[in-house]
Amino acid sequence: MSPRTSMHLADGGAIMLAQLGTGEPHGEVTHGPGLHGDEQQFHGAGEEQPLTGAHAAEAHAEAADGGEHHPPAQYLLPHEVPNIATLAEAVADPAHFEIHGSHRPHPAAYVGWVPINFLFSICLAGCLVLFFRRAMRPRAVRRPGRLQLFAEMMLGGMRGFIIDIMGEEQGRRHFPYLASLWFFILVNNLAVLVPGLKAPTASLKTTLALGLTSIVYVRIATLRDIGPLGYVYHLAGSPKDVITWCMAPLFIVIELIGEVVKPVSLSLRLFGATLGEDKVLAAFLGIGMMITAALLSDATPLVGLPLHVIFFPVVILLSTIQATVFAVLSAVYIMMMQHHEEHEEGHGHEPAPATEGGRREAAAGAAGLAH
Amino acid sequence: MENFVPASLILFAYHLSVAVAAIGSGFGLGRAVGSAMEAMGRQPEASGKIQLAMIIGCAFIEMLTIYALISIFFVGGVIGTGMEG
Numbered sequence: 001m002s003p004r005t006s007m008h009l010a011d012g013g014a015i016m017l018a019q020l021g022t023g024e025p026h027g028e029v030t031h032g033p034g035l036h037g038d039e040q041q042f043h044g045a046g047e048e049q050p051l052t053g054a055h056a057a058e059a060h061a062e063a064a065d066g067g068e069h070h071p072p073a074q075y076l077l078p079h080e081v082p083n084i085a086t087l088a089e090a091v092a093d094p095a096h097f098e099i100h101g102s103h104r105p106h107p108a109a110y111v112g113w114v115p116i117n118f119l120f121s122i123c124l125a126g127c128l129v130l131f132f133r134r135a136m137r138p139r140a141v142r143r144p145g146r147l148q149l150f151a152e153m154m155l156g157g158m159r160g161f162i163i164d165i166m167g168e169e170q171g172r173r174h175f176p177y178l179a180s181l182w183f184f185i186l187v188n189n190l191a192v193l194v195p196g197l198k199a200p201t202a203s204l205k206t207t208l209a210l211g212l213t214s215i216v217y218v219r220i221a222t223l224r225d226i227g228p229l230g231y232v233y234h235l236a237g238s239p240k241d242v243i244t245w246c247m248a249p250l251f252i253v254i255e256l257i258g259e260v261v262k263p264v265s266l267s268l269r270l271f272g273a274t275l276g277e278d279k280v281l282a283a284f285l286g287i288g289m290m291i292t293a294a295l296l297s298d299a300t301p302l303v304g305l306p307l308h309v310i311f312f313p314v315v316i317l318l319s320t321i322q323a324t325v326f327a328v329l330s331a332v333y334i335m336m337m338q339h340h341e342e343h344e345e346g347h348g349h350e351p352a353p354a355t356e357g358g359r360r361e362a363a364a365g366a367a368g369l370a371h
Numbered sequence: 372m373e374n375f376v377p378a379s380l381i382l383f384a385y386h387l388s389v390a391v392a393a394i395g396s397g398f399g400l401g402r403a404v405g406s407a408m409e410a411m412g413r414q415p416e417a418s419g420k421i422q423l424a425m426i427i428g429c430a431f432i433e434m435l436t437i438y439a440l441i442s443i444f445f446v447g448g449v450i451g452t453g454m455e456g
């Protein structure tokens with residue numbers, strides 16, 4: 001093991017691993033192709049990597065001569081899970097990628113002039129549309145195929161869930177938007193599990209767009225239900241007597257701040273959760289690379305242990321929860337604006353009946369947690 | 372002006388702040404989910420409504436940790452690069 005390599009690893013925080021690797025012979029190990037395919041971008045992908053340890057030694061000698069740029073110390077700790085965009089960037093400009101690519105504080109938003117998050121979400125949405133078109137094409141009533149059954153099961157479950165929250169009438173009206181939102185966010189969150197794809201929701205731009213869309217939809221629904229005057233009346237805290245009328249300006253200010261905060265909090269929550277998941281995956285991918293680097297005593301091994309796979313179930317679970325939370329909060333924001341007319345009559349009885357009023361009270365109680 | 376705090380200490384503080392936020396929201400989530408489970412056990416027919424309120428409440432509690440995480444990502448740059456400073 002060259003002193004240079006051990007120094008790099010120590011810088012990367014893997015002193016123990018470097019010591020572990022010192023006993024290893026430096027010649028015989030042959031590198032196979034990357035376990036994940038996409039891990040090859042660590043090497044800049046454009047340059048030809050030597051396949052055997054002997055060649056690697058030659059490459060090191062070249063690097064010492066200054067013929068080749070040697071990767072920096074934290075080369076093995078990627079800041080995002082490698083995907084097609086990082087690969088394209090690495091192929092297009094390896095030297096720049098080595099300097100900025102693996103040290104970039106945030107996942108890349110652009111490759112050249114192409115907004116990659118937008119590209120990925122459009123592709124994923126297209127896949128979603130194609131899937132549902134394909135699944136529902138037979139429209140079989142008597143003997144539906146597997147695909148159609150699967151799609152109908154998901155849509156039916158989603159419909160039942162939304163109707164449970166919002167009641168029959170409202171649920172039916174808002175089901176198309178909320179279900180689309182749920183599927184879109186879920187697919188976007190889960191994209192990080194597919195090698196070569198990245199999760200567009202790990203970018204604040206995507207989630208802010210989603211949050212703004214959602215809040216505009218909610219406001220249009222509100223204006224259709226209670227009208228502009230009703231909306232202003234609600235913003236003023238639904239005043240009934242003199243004291244509450246005096247408090248109205250204060251309420252308007254508070255509610256207006258709330259209106260601004262809603263889309264921001266919606267989008268920040270989704271963004272933070274997804275970015276956190278991606279960072280955990282990237283960190284464990286990096287640890288896998290460091291372990292192989294120490295074992296093979298090679299600063300840039302072709303193969304990394306796929307340690308991040310143990311987080312896949314967690315990512316699936318959290319992605320589903322985040323998609324659900326986004327859709328449910330949108331539904332609750334719609335419900336919040338409607339309970340005020342019927343609120344007074346349902347005020348007295350303690351056990352809320354399982355009717356429209358009861359549901360609205362439940363939604364209102366839940367929404368009360370928001371403020 | 373040189374920075375007065377060692378870089379390793381700053382790095383430690385970044386991670387500690389998320390840990391503190393996680394402890395807080397862990398307690399909050401524990402209370403919320405525990406009470407919801409109790410309520411569901413006592414009144415299984417109302418479990419749908421309780422579950423809805425629980426999910427929303429959990430979202431708001433969990434948001435605090437996520438905010439801490441985001442501020443780490445934005446303010447502190449990235450886990451790992453703090454070593455250079």
